[in-house]
Amino acid sequence: MPMATEWIPAIVFMTLSLGVGLSMVVGARLLGVRAKDDPPTKTLTYESGEAARGGAWIRFHPRYYVVALVFVLFDVEAVFVLPWALNVRELGLLAIGEMLVFLLVLVLGWAYALRKGALKWQ
Amino acid sequence: MNPWLHAVLYSLVLVTVLMTCTAYATWLERKVAGRMQSRLGPTRVGFAGLLQPIADALKLLQKEDIVPLAADRALFNLAPPLTVFFALATAAVIPFSPGLLASDLDIGALYVLALSGLMVFPVWIGSWASNNKYALLGGMRAVAQGISYEIPLLLSVTIVILMADTMSLSGIVQVQADEGWFIARPFGLGLATFALFFVAALAEGNRIPFDTPEAESELVAGPTTEYTGMKFGLFYMAEYLHSIIVAGLGAALFLGGWDGPIAPGLHWMVLKTLGLWMVMLWARWTFLRFRTDQMMTLCWRYLVPASLGLLMAAAVWVHAVHGVS
Numbered sequence: 001m002p003m004a005t006e007w008i009p010a011i012v013f014m015t016l017s018l019g020v021g022l023s024m025v026v027g028a029r030l031l032g033v034r035a036k037d038d039p040p041t042k043t044l045t046y047e048s049g050e051a052a053r054g055g056a057w058i059r060f061h062p063r064y065y066v067v068a069l070v071f072v073l074f075d076v077e078a079v080f081v082l083p084w085a086l087n088v089r090e091l092g093l094l095a096i097g098e099m100l101v102f103l104l105v106l107v108l109g110w111a112y113a114l115r116k117g118a119l120k121w122q
Numbered sequence: 123m124n125p126w127l128h129a130v131l132y133s134l135v136l137v138t139v140l141m142t143c144t145a146y147a148t149w150l151e152r153k154v155a156g157r158m159q160s161r162l163g164p165t166r167v168g169f170a171g172l173l174q175p176i177a178d179a180l181k182l183l184q185k186e187d188i189v190p191l192a193a194d195r196a197l198f199n200l201a202p203p204l205t206v207f208f209a210l211a212t213a214a215v216i217p218f219s220p221g222l223l224a225s226d227l228d229i230g231a232l233y234v235l236a237l238s239g240l241m242v243f244p245v246w247i248g249s250w251a252s253n254n255k256y257a258l259l260g261g262m263r264a265v266a267q268g269i270s271y272e273i274p275l276l277l278s279v280t281i282v283i284l285m286a287d288t289m290s291l292s293g294i295v296q297v298q299a300d301e302g303w304f305i306a307r308p309f310g311l312g313l314a315t316f317a318l319f320f321v322a323a324l325a326e327g328n329r330i331p332f333d334t335p336e337a338e339s340e341l342v343a344g345p346t347t348e349y350t351g352m353k354f355g356l357f358y359m360a361e362y363l364h365s366i367i368v369a370g371l372g373a374a375l376f377l378g379g380w381d382g383p384i385a386p387g388l389h390w391m392v393l394k395t396l397g398l399w400m401v402m403l404w405a406r407w408t409f410l411r412f413r414t415d416q417m418m419t420l421c422w423r424y425l426v427p428a429s430l431g432l433l434m435a436a437a438v439w440v441h442a443v444h445g446v447s
Contacts, residue, residue, distance in 0.1 A: 009129035009225035017210035021203025028352030043191040056258040085284035
């Protein structure tokens with residue numbers, strides 16, 4: 001079977017929802033007013049009425065990067081938890097114990113990050 | 123019937139219904155917010171302001187489309203339709219009544235989580251492409267918040283998957299119709315999971331009290347600062363769509379979806395979705411906005427460990443009640 005049939009409506013629906021957004025942008029382009037002679041200030045970057053000082057494409061605070069790293073940790077955990085969740089009934093107590101150990105290791109890492117202040121937003 | 127034709131027709135109807143709902147959600151929100159603040163809300167356009175959403179859409183369509191000179195044009199134009207795409211595409215698997223859903227995927231819950239997780243990308247693309255400092259700060263906050271609250275959201279849905287033993291949303295609703303709604307079963311644990319889901323979903327959708335990316339008092343309008351006309355409107359449309367769909371998801375996962383006495387399933391699903399959406403509205407017009415650091419602390423210090431604990435408790439419960447060995 002090249003493609004499961006239950007995916008057909010999902011794919012059609014996704015295509016349609018992409019079309020909704022795109023058609024609205026195009027429609028606004030066609031219907032919207034367009035000024036003849038723009039004052040040069042009109043397309044400037046908005047910075048509360050002042051002339052913008054420098055661009056915004058800069059390096060940014062590293063705290064975001066640490067949060068992203070910890071997020072990856074937990075996201076990978078989810079990869080293991082989801083199949084486990086669907087099989088707990090058959091696998092029984094042993095699987096629960098194994099997951100408990102796995103999560104304890106994860107919580108250890110979480111506690112370390114917390115102690116180090118990695119998740120503190122200052 | 124040809125599956126492709128059926129899919130196209132059903133999707134067209136569902137998209138139309140959802141877009142209308144979104145438009146009227148703005149009307150309802152303004153009406154309710156008005157009443158909460160001892161105002162009347164929109165009254166001028168049509169009876170009780172009922173034509174207001176249509177007037178708003180027409181106005182947005184006519185507005186001039188301004189792209190700042192410093193912005194990255196292609197990405198700037200790409201971001202708004204992409205946001206609507208991710209918000210709307212989620213609706214494909216929400217079950218409205220038995221058999222009434224676009225696509226009964228066996229990984230429905232995962233599909234919803236994946237698409238709503240991707241929502242942070244278009245917001246970030248738009249804010250980066252704007253080349254505006256307010257937009258950049260808002261976008262950074264949106265990403266940090268989006269990925270942080272992704273974890274409690276994911277784990278609370280995993281708990282439901284664990285208890286229902288299926289990832290198909292219609293399957294989850296069927297289990298609840300047979301054995302009882304997950305909000306009340308098992309006692310306490312279901313309610314706690316629902317609370318976790320609701321808070322995480324509010325934060326994920328950037329709804330007040332968690333709308334720090336937008337924070338108009340500090341960041342003007344966050345990621346949407348440089349957007350005008352319909353492109354600005356598309357971001358808002360996506361936000362409302364997302365909130366409606368999240369309410370529908372909450373109704374399907376915890377409140378038994380279409381399950382209810384006497385009336386047909388669709389009525390119950392609509393009623394529950396609307397009820398949950400009204401609670402979101404109520405929260406929005408009652409609470410103050412959190413600070414960014416408070417939001418991150420709430421998520422990482424309390425919600426993440428709480429969700430892990432709930433997951434283990436749910437596993438023990440499932441083993442005790444349904445365990446084979």
